[in-house]
Amino acid sequence: MPKISLKGSKMPSSPIRKLVPYAEAAKKRGTKVIHLNIGQPDIKTPRIALDAIKNSAIEVLAYSRTEGSEEYRVKIAKYYAKHHLKVEAEEIIVTTGGSEALSFAMGSILDEGDEVIIPEPFYANYNGFATANGVNVVPIVSKLEDNFSLPPISEFEKLISPKTKAILICNPGNPTGYLYNKEEIEQLAELVKKHNLFLIADEVYREFAYDGKQHYSLLGISGLEDYAIVIDSVSKRYSMCGARIGCLVSKNKEVIQTALKFAQARLSPPTLAQIASEAALDTPQSYFDDVIEEYVSRRDLLISELQKVEGVKVAQPSGAFYCVVELPVKDSDDFAQWLLEKFNVHNETVMVAPAAGFYASEGLGNNQIRIAYVLEKEQLKKAVHILSEGLKQYHNS
Incomplete structure (x- = not known):
């Protein structure tokens, strides 16, 4: 069998998308997945x-x-x-x-x-x-x-x-x-x-x-x-x-x-x-004013809710719509997969992006995740609650 290139074998998987099969399997089981993993805004296109x-x-x-x-x-x-x-x-x-x-x-x-x-x-x-x-x-x-x-x-x-x-x-x-x-x-x-x-x-x-x-x-x-x-x-x-x-x-x-x-x-x-x-490009400035106001509101709620979770640390973003969150876990890849495979709250779970893939230095980011706050505030609040409950059960399992 012909072999693929060395370059191809070294090509990294996306930390944002590599857990998609587990998310799809969860959905097929009837579990709702709240997506915190990808920067797909829910803001309407002009x-x-x-x-x-x-x-x-x-x-x-x-x-x-x-x-x-x-x-x-x-x-x-x-x-x-x-x-x-x-x-x-x-x-x-x-x-x-x-x-x-x-x-x-x-x-x-x-x-x-x-x-x-x-x-x-x-x-x-x-x-x-x-x-x-x-x-x-x-x-x-x-x-x-x-x-x-x-x-x-x-x-x-x-x-x-x-x-x-x-x-x-x-x-x-x-x-x-x-x-x-x-x-x-x-x-x-x-x-x-x-x-x-x-x-x-x-x-x-x-x-x-x-x-x-x-x-x-x-x-x-x-x-x-x-x-x-x-x-x-x-x-x-x-x-x-x-x-x-x-x-x-x-x-x-x-x-x-x-x-x-x-x-x-x-x-x-x-x-x-x-x-x-x-x-x-003809979109009026009012569109951006409204969007920025919404993202700031979402950011503030997300950070406030995350700071209530024991053992969690979070940076304060000043732009875009992402934040990096440090969790009280050793392996955020394993935790993120576990959330999709083995955990739910009232038949809902969350999908996050493990942060190790956002580093080039070996060993960094293993206890971090990236969250995209591109969802409505009630969804974000619910997602942090699920994440908090997941951390408790993950440590006990």
């Missing part, structure tokens, strides 16, 4: 985006331009201008989700065996993109007790080697919900200029900044034009995860020209989804 598809007069669903339609890219540039970020349409490549943008970025600036430094815990698929591109992730630990703030720059410098080509951050963070402040972004900017590295920022949650705090984009840092690559997406901003439309943004012309070659190999991003995404 009607203007859905109507754009519904009312489209397209008769032939053709390819778009490789870099995305000019109309859409011009409109994205105008979106950034509203946020006081000067970007030209030619500095944007529309991608099939933020995931493809990340893959294009890695492929464009990193060769096999090169290293990218990433503060951990980080979005689990960064491991997958790195593996697919033959790139080595060098993790730098951010800690729950520090609310997952940026590690000291001196610690970054210790990790920089001749193979280091980039630093990658997620701002606000997935899975931590941490929002980097201006000083932290400027420190990273000075670091990459000093060592001639790229700085990649995954900014797909940029609209979700709470408590009066402001999101600081790499695109707004003067002097970083040759070093900065920004990843963006409509998935979470407009609750359009299924559209699979993102973009790669950089003022570095060589980066854009190189990424375009990767884009040409996959022909074009989805045409219909671009139509919806272009229309979504």
Whole structure:
């Protein structure tokens, strides 16, 4: 029998999705599963985006331009201008989700065996993109007790080697919900200029900044034009995860020209989804005001309820809609599977994302989970109660 590739065997499973078979089995047994594991918002997609598809007069669903339609890219540039970020349409490549943008970025600036430094815990698929591109992730630990703030720059410098080509951050963070402040972004900017590295920022949650705090984009840092690559997406901003439309943004012309070659190999991003995404850019600010108010309310309730559970520690997110929770267990993978296989409260249970998969360092995150607070408050409150009761029984079983 032919063998699969070494790269394929090393490809990590998603900590977010690997427990799906157990969740499906629970549902078949008649158990309701409350999903805390995945960042699929229940917020409604803007009607203007859905109507754009519904009312489209397209008769032939053709390819778009490789870099995305000019109309859409011009409109994205105008979106950034509203946020006081000067970007030209030619500095944007529309991608099939933020995931493809990340893959294009890695492929464009990193060769096999090169290293990218990433503060951990980080979005689990960064491991997958790195593996697919033959790139080595060098993790730098951010800690729950520090609310997952940026590690000291001196610690970054210790990790920089001749193979280091980039630093990658997620701002606000997935899975931590941490929002980097201006000083932290400027420190990273000075670091990459000093060592001639790229700085990649995954900014797909940029609209979700709470408590009066402001999101600081790499695109707004003067002097970083040759070093900065920004990843963006409509998935979470407009609750359009299924559209699979993102973009790669950089003022570095060589980066854009190189990424375009990767884009040409996959022909074009989805045409219909671009139509919806272009229309979504006309969504009024009131939509985001309401969404942010709702997420803050959900966050506050979730944190309050979790803090009542004995032995549980939780960080305070300032953006996105995730939090990392430390549990009084040794193996959150086992606990998460046990919740789905062997536990329920009134025929309901919860599905969480074990956090070990959000780390690259062996042994970290084994007693942590990520919770996505994308459900209505009553569901969140019920989910924490089930989690609390589960912890009690798990320890006794």
